[in-house]
Amino acid sequence: xxxxxxxxAAGPAWALRCRGLHRHLGEGEGRVHVLKGVSFExxxxxxxxxxxxxxxxxxxxxxxxxxxxxxxxxxxxxxGRRMSNHDDAARTAARGEHIGFVFQFHFLMLEFTALxxxxxxxxxxxxxxxxxxxxxxxxxxxxxxxxxxxxxxGTQLSGGEQQxxxxxxxxxxxxAILLADEPTGNLDVRNSNLVFDLLTRxxxxxxxxxxxxxxxxxxxxxxxxxxxxxxxxxx
Amino acid sequence: MTSxxxxxxxxxxxxxxxxxxxxxxxTVLGVGLFIVTQATTSGFERFFTKTILGINGAIRIExxxxxxxxxxxxxxxxxxHFARRDGVKYIEGIEEPQALMAAVREFANVxxxxxxxxxxxxxxxxxKAEDAQVFGIRLEDHVxxxxxxxxxxxxxxxxxxxxxxxALVGRVLADRLQLAVGDSLVISARGASRRVQVAAIYETGYxxxxxxxxxxxxxxxxxxxxxxxxxxxxxxxxxxPARAPQDAARLEQVLRHSVKAWQEREKTWLAVFRxxxxxxxxxxxxxxxxxxxxxxxxxxxxVLEKTKDIAILRSMGYERxxxxxxxxxxxxxxxxxGAIAGALLGAAVTWLVSQVPLxxxxxxxxxxxxxxxxxxHYAGAVLTAVVMVMVASLIPARRAARLxxxxxxxxTAQ
Numbered sequence: 001x002x003x004x005x006x007x008x009a010a011g012p013a014w015a016l017r018c019r020g021l022h023r024h025l026g027e028g029e030g031r032v033h034v035l036k037g038v039s040f041e042x043x044x045x046x047x048x049x050x051x052x053x054x055x056x057x058x059x060x061x062x063x064x065x066x067x068x069x070x071x072x073x074x075x076x077x078x079x080g081r082r083m084s085n086h087d088d089a090a091r092t093a094a095r096g097e098h099i100g101f102v103f104q105f106h107f108l109m110l111e112f113t114a115l116x117x118x119x120x121x122x123x124x125x126x127x128x129x130x131x132x133x134x135x136x137x138x139x140x141x142x143x144x145x146x147x148x149x150x151x152x153x154g155t156q157l158s159g160g161e162q163q164x165x166x167x168x169x170x171x172x173x174x175x176a177i178l179l180a181d182e183p184t185g186n187l188d189v190r191n192s193n194l195v196f197d198l199l200t201r202x203x204x205x206x207x208x209x210x211x212x213x214x215x216x217x218x219x220x221x222x223x224x225x226x227x228x229x230x231x232x233x234x235x
Numbered sequence: 236m237t238s239x240x241x242x243x244x245x246x247x248x249x250x251x252x253x254x255x256x257x258x259x260x261x262t263v264l265g266v267g268l269f270i271v272t273q274a275t276t277s278g279f280e281r282f283f284t285k286t287i288l289g290i291n292g293a294i295r296i297e298x299x300x301x302x303x304x305x306x307x308x309x310x311x312x313x314x315x316h317f318a319r320r321d322g323v324k325y326i327e328g329i330e331e332p333q334a335l336m337a338a339v340r341e342f343a344n345v346x347x348x349x350x351x352x353x354x355x356x357x358x359x360x361x362x363k364a365e366d367a368q369v370f371g372i373r374l375e376d377h378v379x380x381x382x383x384x385x386x387x388x389x390x391x392x393x394x395x396x397x398x399x400x401x402a403l404v405g406r407v408l409a410d411r412l413q414l415a416v417g418d419s420l421v422i423s424a425r426g427a428s429r430r431v432q433v434a435a436i437y438e439t440g441y442x443x444x445x446x447x448x449x450x451x452x453x454x455x456x457x458x459x460x461x462x463x464x465x466x467x468x469x470x471x472x473x474x475x476p477a478r479a480p481q482d483a484a485r486l487e488q489v490l491r492h493s494v495k496a497w498q499e500r501e502k503t504w505l506a507v508f509r510x511x512x513x514x515x516x517x518x519x520x521x522x523x524x525x526x527x528x529x530x531x532x533x534x535x536x537x538v539l540e541k542t543k544d545i546a547i548l549r550s551m552g553y554e555r556x557x558x559x560x561x562x563x564x565x566x567x568x569x570x571x572x573g574a575i576a577g578a579l580l581g582a583a584v585t586w587l588v589s590q591v592p593l594x595x596x597x598x599x600x601x602x603x604x605x606x607x608x609x610x611x612h613y614a615g616a617v618l619t620a621v622v623m624v625m626v627a628s629l630i631p632a633r634r635a636a637r638l639x640x641x642x643x644x645x646x647t648a649q
Contacts, residue, residue: 093552
């Protein structure tokens with residue numbers, strides 16, 4: 001059983017675009033210029049890999065694109081809407097509606113069941129009635145192969161299973177953009193392939209732009225576009 | 236449970252069972268102790284108030300005010316003069332009690348009024364002599380301004396009513412003179428003596444009263460004290476005794492007599508009770524403060540342990556105010572459960588305390604610990620806990636809301 005099809009995409013072909021992003025981290029003498037004018041576009045239905053050595057700024061870029069952080073300089077557009085200068089409430093609302101996150105360490109809320117974790121973004125957005133939320137969460141968990149474990153707590157799931165729940169959760173509100181920070185970094189080879197296949201298949205089925213940060217060259221090669229980074233810039 | 240914030244708050248809280256139980260216990264204890272201490276301290280105060288209202292009424296009108304006017308030439312001379320009220324002179328007693336009683340009855344809050352003739356006497360029983368005070372009353376009037384009917388312990392008011400030479404004698408005085416109902420005694424005053432019979436023995440619990448006061452029919456007292464007219468004072472009972480100061484001021488203004496409310500008459504004891512109440516409130520506030528600190532500690536710990544969850548929630552579109560609410564809900568859950576359990580504990584302990592034997596005889600008489608059952612105590616306890624715990628919870632809740640999701644994720648991921 002697969003989740004319901006997405007609403008037809010409207011607006012520009014790209015779901016996410018940034019121009020000239022600069023970001024410094026740290027204070028005083030420890031202040032580092034991490035991003036040095038990065039520009040990037042992600043189209044719907046495409047899977048992008050950002051690769052590069054540790055500390056090159058790829059995760060920092062991902063958090064900026066996901067509106068979890070603010071750039072010191074530059075512009076970010078989500079679905080044609082400029083978001084970099086918006087206040088926290090607008091950026092939070094945009095995250096809930098347009099962006100899904102998958103983190104390296106799963107970041108499930110462990111006191112909740114798999115089903116509740118997947119329902120959580122839907123509950124906040126409040127777009128669906130409770131029964132429909134539950135139905136969609138079941139469908140998403142089915143699609144990541146966890147239909148039989150919907151009522152297990154996060155603590156009762158393996159690492160690979162937790163990451164699959166995180167993917168289902170990221171897709172819950174049918175976001176235009178899926179951002180994944182080392183989604184397979186903490187998994188064995190079998191689970192890595194399983195999670196990557198799931199991510200790309202579901203995103204492509206739903207016409208979502210997927211941007212993932214990875215150290216894994218095999219994963220990077222299987223993406224539609226690979227963008228290597230070095231010293232805060234794409235090379 | 237429909238609110239996602241409430242649902243999350245509940246799970247966060249129940250995941251930290253030990254800390255939650257600690258916060259909850261402190262809240263329950265704070266609320267419970269607040270209720271118990273208020274019930275016990277105000278219990279004695281109210282019982283004292285009931286006792287003195289049952290003896291002396293809510294208001295007493297004693298002496299007539301005689302105004303004196305003095306005209307003075309204003310400094311600087313000229314033809315201008317002004318009148319200045321420079322003092323109050325009192326004429327002892329009530330000259331026309333019937334007229335004054337009729338006027339008093341016109342006041343809406345007045346329940347009853349009784350004219351009393353009072354005088355110092357000496358009592359002589361077969362065994363002993365004692366100094367005492369005679370109160371000449373009209374029984375029908377006086378039972379409306381006192382609890383005399385309930386204070387009779389031996390004999391009956393009916394016997395007193397039917398016996399023109401009957402006397403109501405206080406318990407302590409009767410014991411000292413070794414008097415029982417039906418015994419006779421001689422009352423002497425101003426060179427005259429009368430033999431009266433003990434119709435009943437009463438006990439107010441106020442030792443000074445029970446030791447000195449003897450009630451006679453007013454005609455008998457007038458004859459004994461050689462006072463054919465007038466009265467020593469008027470005793471008044473009110474529908475709402477709490478309003479006595481306002482009514483007393485109004486009565487004094489209208490009737491031009493010295494009028495004293497029970498709150499002024501008993502201000503020394505009332506001040507003692509007030510001080511006791513405040514001191515216990517301070518003690519109990521410390522318990523509530525400990526409850527709020529425990530809540531602060533629990534929430535601060537949860538904030539520290541749940542930073543990742545806060546980042547997840549923020550990444551999913553939960554706003555800062557949602558995070559604040561999640562933490563305030565946690566305090567709210569503890570408060571709701573703590574308030575209910577604390578109120579039940581308070582009620583249970585209050586009941587247990589009320590069963591504790593505690594003989595007191597002096598300013599009132601009781602065999603047990605006295606408590607008051609007042610919903611205001613429960614409301615006050617809950618309100619105090621709500622204010623203190625919510626104020627203490629705001630700090631960690633706002634700290635959680637201020638956390639930047641990017642900082643949290645970056646710190647964990649790298």
